[in-house]
Amino acid sequence: MTQQQGEVIMKVGSDKENSVSAIFFVIGLLCLSTGIYDFVYHGLHFIELISIFAIFLILISLGLVPRLFFIPFNQLLSPTVKVPTLINSKIQKTLFFSGVFLILACFLWQKLT
Numbered sequence: 001m002t003q004q005q006g007e008v009i010m011k012v013g014s015d016k017e018n019s020v021s022a023i024f025f026v027i028g029l030l031c032l033s034t035g036i037y038d039f040v041y042h043g044l045h046f047i048e049l050i051s052i053f054a055i056f057l058i059l060i061s062l063g064l065v066p067r068l069f070f071i072p073f074n075q076l077l078s079p080t081v082k083v084p085t086l087i088n089s090k091i092q093k094t095l096f097f098s099g100v101f102l103i104l105a106c107f108l109w110q111k112l113t
Contacts, residue, residue, distance in 0.1 A: 017066035021086065024063030032056040051106040057099030064092045 035052030038044040062068070064086045068076070075081055085092045 016070070020066040020069055021063045024059050024066075028056045028059035028063065031059065047106050047109055050102055054099045054102030054106065057095050057102070061092050061096035061099065064095070 031052060035044065035049055035056075039046075039049045065083055066086070068083050071081070071083065076083075
């Protein structure tokens with residue numbers, strides 16, 4: 001099966017990789033849902049909601065790379081290692097770096113105010 005431009009194909013991994021993905025997705029959704037609940041009902045500040053959303057993005061992006069957690073650490077530090085993702089790696093990297101950028105922006109905003 002070939003991948004055409006714009007098409008997203010999810011690759012199926014082993015049971016332990018699927019478990020890791022599911023755990024990250026569930027923890028991310030729980031984190032986001034409790035953040036939204038606190039924002040709506042308990043007056044959580046907007047900047048803290050953005051921080052929670054950034055954590056959600058990071059957790060979801062890590063869930064899209066489950067094989068990362070089963071590669072030996074010294075092999076991960078190798079410049080030639082390529083860790084396969086469940087979806088297009090550009091999408092996964094965009095989610096991860098968006099989350100990191102939002103966390104840093106929220107941290108700086110809280111320190112400056």
